[in-house]
Amino acid sequence: MAKIRVMSGMRPTGTLHLGHLVGVLHNWVALQQDYDCYFSIVDWHALTTGASDTSGLRDNVREVLLDWLAAGVDPERCTIYVQSAVPEIAELALLFGMITPLTWLQRNPTIKEQIQDLGLDEERVGYGLMGYPILQAADILAFRGARVPVGKDQLPHLELSRDIARRFNNMYGETFPEPEGLLSETPLIVGTDGRKMSKSYGNDLRMAAPAEEVAQRVMVMVTDPGRQRRDDPGYPEVCTVHAYWRALAPERCAEVESGCRAGTLGCVADKRAMAEQVASLLAPMRARREAWADDPSRLDAILAEGNRRARAEARRTLAEVRSRMRLPAFDDEGRPVAASAGTR
Numbered sequence: 001m002a003k004i005r006v007m008s009g010m011r012p013t014g015t016l017h018l019g020h021l022v023g024v025l026h027n028w029v030a031l032q033q034d035y036d037c038y039f040s041i042v043d044w045h046a047l048t049t050g051a052s053d054t055s056g057l058r059d060n061v062r063e064v065l066l067d068w069l070a071a072g073v074d075p076e077r078c079t080i081y082v083q084s085a086v087p088e089i090a091e092l093a094l095l096f097g098m099i100t101p102l103t104w105l106q107r108n109p110t111i112k113e114q115i116q117d118l119g120l121d122e123e124r125v126g127y128g129l130m131g132y133p134i135l136q137a138a139d140i141l142a143f144r145g146a147r148v149p150v151g152k153d154q155l156p157h158l159e160l161s162r163d164i165a166r167r168f169n170n171m172y173g174e175t176f177p178e179p180e181g182l183l184s185e186t187p188l189i190v191g192t193d194g195r196k197m198s199k200s201y202g203n204d205l206r207m208a209a210p211a212e213e214v215a216q217r218v219m220v221m222v223t224d225p226g227r228q229r230r231d232d233p234g235y236p237e238v239c240t241v242h243a244y245w246r247a248l249a250p251e252r253c254a255e256v257e258s259g260c261r262a263g264t265l266g267c268v269a270d271k272r273a274m275a276e277q278v279a280s281l282l283a284p285m286r287a288r289r290e291a292w293a294d295d296p297s298r299l300d301a302i303l304a305e306g307n308r309r310a311r312a313e314a315r316r317t318l319a320e321v322r323s324r325m326r327l328p329a330f331d332d333e334g335r336p337v338a339a340s341a342g343t344r
Contacts, residue, residue, distance in 0.1 A: 002036070003034065003035050003036040004035050004036065004146050004147055005035070005036045005037075005038070005143060005144055005145050005146050005147070006031055006035040006036065006037045006038070006145060006146075006147045006148070006149065006182070007037075007038045007039075007040070007139065007140045007143050007145030007147075007148060007179075008024075008028065008037075008038075008039055008040070008148060008149050008150075009039065009040035009041065009042040009045070009083065009139055010024065010039075010040075010041060010042065010064060010068075011042055011043075011045050011046045012041050012042075012043055012046055012057065012060035012061045012063070012064045013046060013050070013060060013199070014056070014060050014063060014199055015063045015064075015067060015206050015207065015208055016063075016064060016067040016206070016207050017197055017199065017204035017205055017206050017207060018189060018197065018204070018205040018206075018207065018278070018282075019188075019189050019190075019191075019196075019197035019204070020067070020207070021071055021207050021285075022189045022247055022248070023151065023184065023188065023189065024149070024184075025067075025068065025071040025072070025073065026071070027149050027182075027184045028068075028071075028073055028078075028149065029071060029072040029073060029074075031149065031182070032073065032074060032077040032078045033077070035147065036078075037077070037078035037079065038078070038079045038081070038143045038145065038310060038313075039068070039073060039078055039079070039080050039081075040080075040081055040082070040083050040139060040310070041061050041064050041065065041080075041081070041082045041083065042083040042139065043057060043061060043082060043083050043084050044083050044084055044089075044090070044135060045083070045132065045135065045136075046060075047128060048126070048128045048129045048132050049114075049129065051126070051128070061082060062299065065080070065299060065302070065303065066208075066289050066292055066293055066299070067207050067208070067289065068080065069288065069289070069292050069302075070207065070208070070285040070286070070288045070289035070292065071207070071285060075302045075305070075306060079306050079309045079310055079313075080302060080303065080306040081303065081306040081307045081309070081310035081311075082303060082306075082307060083139065085303075085307035085310070085311065086142070086307065086310050086311045086314050088142060088311065088314035088315055088317070088318040089135075089138050089139060089142045089314060090135075090138070091318060092138040092141065092142050092314070092317070092318055092321060093131070093134050093135045093137070093138035095321060095325065096134050096137055096138055096141075096164050096168070097131065097134050099164070099167055099168060099171060100134055100160075100164055100167075104133075104160055104163065105130050105131065105133060105134070105160075106130075108133055108156050108157070108160065109156050110154065110156045110157055111129065111130065111132065111133070114129070115129070132157075133156075133157045133160040133161070134160075134164070136157050136160075136161060137160060137161035137164045137165070140158075140161050140179050141161065141164070141165055141176045141179070141317070142313070142314040142317050142318070143310070143313050143314065143317070144176060144177055144317060145177070145179050146177045146179055146180065147179065147180055147181075147182050148161075148179050148180070148181055148182065149181075149182040149183075149184060150181045150182070150183065151183075151184075152183065154181075155181055158179060158181050161179055162178040162179060162180075165177065165178050165179070166178055168321075172321075172324040172325055173324050175320060175321065175324060188247075189243065189244065189247045189248075190240060190243055191203030191204060192204075192205065192217050192218070192220060192221045192222070192240065193221075193222055193240070194222045194240045205217050205218075205278060207282060207285060207286075207289075208282075208285075208286055208289055209282060209286075210286065211275075211279040211283070214275055214278050214279045214282065215272075215275040215279070218241075218271050218274050218275040218278060219268075219271050219272075219275065221240045221241050221244075221271060221274075222239075222240045223239045223240065223241055223267040223270070223271075224236075224238050224239050224260075224267070225238070226238075227267065230263070230266035230267075230268075231263040231264075231266075232263055233260075233261055233262065233263045234260040234261060234263070234265075234267070235260075235261075236256070236257045236260045236261065239260070239267075239270075241267070241270050241271055241274050242256065242257065242260070242270075244274055244277075244278070245274065245277075248277055248278065248281065249277055256270065256273075
């Protein structure tokens with residue numbers, strides 16, 4: 001039996017951090033064992049909020065690829081490709097835009113929150129940002145993705161992808177699956193200051209960070225603000241460090257929590273132990289990353305093969321879409337091709 005198709009992607013905005021590893025990549029590595037996975041570096045999506053400065057985009061694509069490989073994403077078990085290397089995705093997004101009501105985009109809560117977070121007024125909201133969910137639907141449906149690993153904040157986007165698939169199927173005949181979300185059980189890992197982990201906040205822990213950098217970041221983590229002395233009883237539920245224990249080493253949570261509440265484990269000692277935990281987790285990945293970085297020809301070969309496979313699959317999908325929509329067909333030389341039989 002054919003494996004169920006999974007599709008997911010990540011914007012190339014720079015080196016990845018611990019939040020990406022725990023929240024996304026660990027899940028991808030597990031999924032590639034049992035699913036037919038397509039993982040995309042979605043560089044067009046990076047332009048929806050970063051079109052004014054693309055100077056680092058190409059380097060960021062390479063950095064993301066290195067972090068994926070370091071985490072264990074295996075090009076022998078999945079298809080790794082760059083979104084812009086598959087122009088059929090853009091054409092599919094254009095066609096989906098023709099059948100997607102504007103109101104579907106205007107009421108999307110994730111887009112509204114993103115516009116608010118970026119402090120954008122109407123004059124600075126481009127079509128690319130408003131149309132982000134349509135491009136995302138094309139990303140998924142170009143490969144007929146049946147499952148999409150997402151965070152809760154992405155569920156409205158995925159619901160729109162389901163709506164677009166359903167609308168296309170109703171208008172032109174059964175073509176696409178209605179993709180379902182795969183919510184990870186992994187707890188959210190916050191930044192060192194307790195906020196969302198983000199490079200722009202300066203509260204991230206890079207996957208490629210050496211032990212010295214990890215220690216520096218962990219030792220400034222926010223702990224229980226009400227705990228003044230080492231032997232004061234603490235409250236782990238308000239401590240950022242304890243949130244890391246829950247995410248990275250749940251088997252040690254009971255021991256750490258007991259020591260914190262009893263006042264026998266001080267915050268400094270707790271941070272040092274966590275720094276060792278994080279450094280131990282990242283060390284083998286950093287070594288793998290360095291090995292991949294030393295062989296750029298292998299990286300180029302991975303993307304070339306992934307791009308080739310992805311484009312072949314997207315071409316098959318787009319050919320059926322164009323046929324079902326009764327669009328004229330042409331060969332590679334621009335000559336008209338007779339319509340295939342059996343389509344609406």
